[in-house]
Amino acid sequence: MTEDDELLQPSLSADFDVRKFDHPWDPSNLPYAAFFFGPLAGGVLYALNYKRLGSPRNARLCLAGSVLISLVAIASIAWLLDSGVITTKSRVARFGLQGLSAAVGLALSKHQRGRFRAWEQLGRPPRKLLLPALGIGLTFALVFSVLLVAALVIFDVNLSAARAQ
Amino acid sequence: MRAEESVGRESDPAARAFELAASWNDAEQYERAEKAATEGLAHAPQAPGLLLQRARSNVGRQRWRRAAEDLHSALAIDPEYAPALLMLGVVQSQLARYVDAEQHILEALRIDPTWSYAYVAYGDLMSRTGHDAKAARLWRKALELDPQSAEAHQRLALAHVEENDTARAVAHARKGLELDPGDIAGSASLAASLLTSGRAFRARQVLREALSVDPSNAQLEEAWLEADRCCRWIYFPAYLFDVVTRRLPGKQFLPWAVFVGLSMVARQQEWDWRYWGPISIAYVAFCIYTWIASWLVGLWIKLVPPKF
Numbered sequence: 001m002t003e004d005d006e007l008l009q010p011s012l013s014a015d016f017d018v019r020k021f022d023h024p025w026d027p028s029n030l031p032y033a034a035f036f037f038g039p040l041a042g043g044v045l046y047a048l049n050y051k052r053l054g055s056p057r058n059a060r061l062c063l064a065g066s067v068l069i070s071l072v073a074i075a076s077i078a079w080l081l082d083s084g085v086i087t088t089k090s091r092v093a094r095f096g097l098q099g100l101s102a103a104v105g106l107a108l109s110k111h112q113r114g115r116f117r118a119w120e121q122l123g124r125p126p127r128k129l130l131l132p133a134l135g136i137g138l139t140f141a142l143v144f145s146v147l148l149v150a151a152l153v154i155f156d157v158n159l160s161a162a163r164a165q
Numbered sequence: 166m167r168a169e170e171s172v173g174r175e176s177d178p179a180a181r182a183f184e185l186a187a188s189w190n191d192a193e194q195y196e197r198a199e200k201a202a203t204e205g206l207a208h209a210p211q212a213p214g215l216l217l218q219r220a221r222s223n224v225g226r227q228r229w230r231r232a233a234e235d236l237h238s239a240l241a242i243d244p245e246y247a248p249a250l251l252m253l254g255v256v257q258s259q260l261a262r263y264v265d266a267e268q269h270i271l272e273a274l275r276i277d278p279t280w281s282y283a284y285v286a287y288g289d290l291m292s293r294t295g296h297d298a299k300a301a302r303l304w305r306k307a308l309e310l311d312p313q314s315a316e317a318h319q320r321l322a323l324a325h326v327e328e329n330d331t332a333r334a335v336a337h338a339r340k341g342l343e344l345d346p347g348d349i350a351g352s353a354s355l356a357a358s359l360l361t362s363g364r365a366f367r368a369r370q371v372l373r374e375a376l377s378v379d380p381s382n383a384q385l386e387e388a389w390l391e392a393d394r395c396c397r398w399i400y401f402p403a404y405l406f407d408v409v410t411r412r413l414p415g416k417q418f419l420p421w422a423v424f425v426g427l428s429m430v431a432r433q434q435e436w437d438w439r440y441w442g443p444i445s446i447a448y449v450a451f452c453i454y455t456w457i458a459s460w461l462v463g464l465w466i467k468l469v470p471p472k473f
Contacts, residue, residue: 007306008274011296012264019261031418095425102418114295121293122261 015054018118023127024052027112033129034105035098037137040070040144042101044136046108052127053115062108069104070144073097078151081159088159179209186218190225198222213239213246220252229259247276251283258290266290281311288320297327315345322354329412331362349379353388363408365395393471394462403458406451417455424448 027049034042043066050059077093080086086093116126152159182205189198202219209215216239223232236253239246254270257263270287277283288303301324307317318341325334338355345351352375359368369392376385395404406417413419424445431441 004278004306007299007302008271008278010267010271011291011299012267012294014264016264016294018263035418091429095429099418099422103415106415106418114297116295118261118263118294 016115016118017054018115018122021054021115021119022052023124024112024116024119025049025129025132026126027109027116029129030109030112030133031102031105033133033137035102037101037133037141038070038097038144039066039073039101039104041137041140042066042105043069044140045133046105046112048136049112053112053119055115058111069100070147073100074144074148074151077148078155078157081152082155082157177208179205179212179215181205182208183212183214183218186215186222190218190221193225195222195225198225211242213243213249216242217246217249217252220249220256224252224256227259229256232256233260245276247273247280247283250276251280251286254290255286258293263290263294279310281307281314282316284310285314285316285320292320292324297324300324301328313344315341315348315351317341318344319348319350319354322358326354326357326361329361331358334358335362347378349375349382349385353385356388356392360392360395361408361411363405365392365401365404368392369396390471394466397462397465399465400458400462402451403455406455421452 025045025048027046030042030045030049033045043062047059047063047066050056050062077086077097080093081088120126182201186198186202186205189195189201199219199222202215202222205215206212206219216235220232220235220239223229223235233253233256236249236256239249240253243249250269250273254266254268254273257266257269267287267290270283270290274280274283274287284303284307288300288307291297291303292300301321304317304320304324307314308321311317318337322334322338322341325331325337335355335358338351338358341348342351342355352371356368356371356375359365359371369389372385372389372392376382376389379385394400410417410420415422428445430436431445
């Protein structure tokens, strides 16, 4: 296939019906939520936005990916604390996780931007993000914390030793 | 039966109506164009060219559904009529029927693969649906087919604005404006290029000049207001910060990450707080300013409205 032939191949899938989109959030604001509330909350917010952008398959993938990243992060933090590489006072793990969430968030925002732009062309306003982001963000940040504590208990991490180092 | 064939003879009232409708449409006199096309259709109801001209007059007045009806009628008479296929694609794009729009534009390109403007229109559709890379390739192809295409230059200027390649954006915008000085879209793309390159005052001037030509253009007015906002002293530092950070990987997150990293090093290395402290406070204050700058300039504009 020549470059010109490739250029004339259709790019829009049959499910790309912007009229069925359900008032998505502006994805350019979502990396902030991912940064502040972490990978689990960020993933849930992005997955919801994919669903509203008429892309349920991407929503499922995004949710599964965020759960996987969160579990790996929790296990890694528990292991690093147990092995004494980091202490409870270290900020490297927290900032590293926040940085990773924001970086993945930026990539996802770029991916969602196309569909969101098509929605914007309809002249309809995006859904307001602040309150849902706070509600969903705080809830799933709490879930993440509970899972982390559970992991520390399961791995039998000596927190007093980790704190003292 | 092509439009020209169907209305081919000068003595034919349908042919005269076609020419008249086309010239009224070119002059943006859409009501007169519609009247002429309708009169012509009374003589030759099976003339797709006249249906196309009536659709053009409806497109000019943003009556998309009526335009689509005429174009469907034209295509029922001649399914291979490329101008009707392309215009139907554009109309369906306006009606947010993007998948149908793509099919019609591709069909027009299959019939006439060297039609430069069809590539421009397909690029517009791809840009509208978020396929920026393909849109830029289509506009480049349009320019390759017709190096004098002002539309392709304008679109490529905007594509380079998105890519933060301001030098190329300005070059394409200037070329587009040079090829078609009367086209307001050329001024708009030049202003967008200048705004992205940090030249807000020049962008405002370009838009002011364009608005003096077409004072009723709402999109131009909106662009001028945006440029004017960036020129306000209360917003100007935030605008310049945005111009710089949008070129960085990670955008505004990069300086933030660097600051957080430096804070951690400062704590570990016990840097002298007398020096590091004011720098930290100044950076945090600047961050707060950038977060509220839009609100501040909105308030300022209410107090001191823009003067055209």
